[in-house]
Amino acid sequence: MTYELLKGLSPAEIEHVLALGTRMKVPAGGPLFQLGDDADRVFLIERGRVRLTLPIKVREREENILIEESAPGQLVGWSAMIPPYRFTLRASVPLETEVIAIPRDALQRYFEAQPVQGQKILLNLAIVMGHRLQLVQAMWVREIQRAVEQRSAIGATAHSSASK
């Protein structure tokens, strides 16, 4: 298993970091965390899937819309590493899933004790966050572009109707 947060660490170092956390089994359909919850730990996915969702209103009903689906080896819950330490998405599992939950406090103590390894982990975290930012940025610009095209089309239709 390759954990994206622990790339570049030796197997012994990986074992050390994993030992900081606790393994959790989440039953199928269960939540891992809720939007707005205190974020005091990150999760490394060992087995299963995690769906990250945001609520939107669909016909007066609130529905959780998939934003991202994470697989074994991936990190979820990095809001635990940045202020204000609150989850900005909801995480749930579509099938029984096993994660390793590593508390922020334990990680920070490890970084202080092992700064070289800490730097590698923080660089990995920056890569994960940067990739997410790039994706969301591209998706957002695509939506804006689509909105512009729709407005232009509506404007052109209104203009041709008015000139008749």
Place this chain on the structure above:
Amino acid sequence: MEMFLMAVCMSVFGMGVAALAFGAATRKPSAPLPPPAIPIAKAAPARFFVAPTIPEVASHQLPIEALLAQIENHVRIERAAAESFVQFPTNDMLHSKTTSTFVN
């Protein structure tokens, strides 16, 4: 004389019967009756632009589960498009057309 008159009367009578029979045999058939009136259906108005047989289903008519599935599929497609852009960032890649049924 009486016998003569009797023969004349019989002849006239026989000629009358023969004339009637001849007339009956050679009479033209009477004009045909007009056919019974058949109710005619009101002609359908001419259609040059026929309405589509498959009505378009507006998004508000979709079952909510189908709509949610469309949205989820849209997010997956858009995410894949964004991944492609991040790998090979170009204008064309950023604004490539989507096949998502949610917006098309």
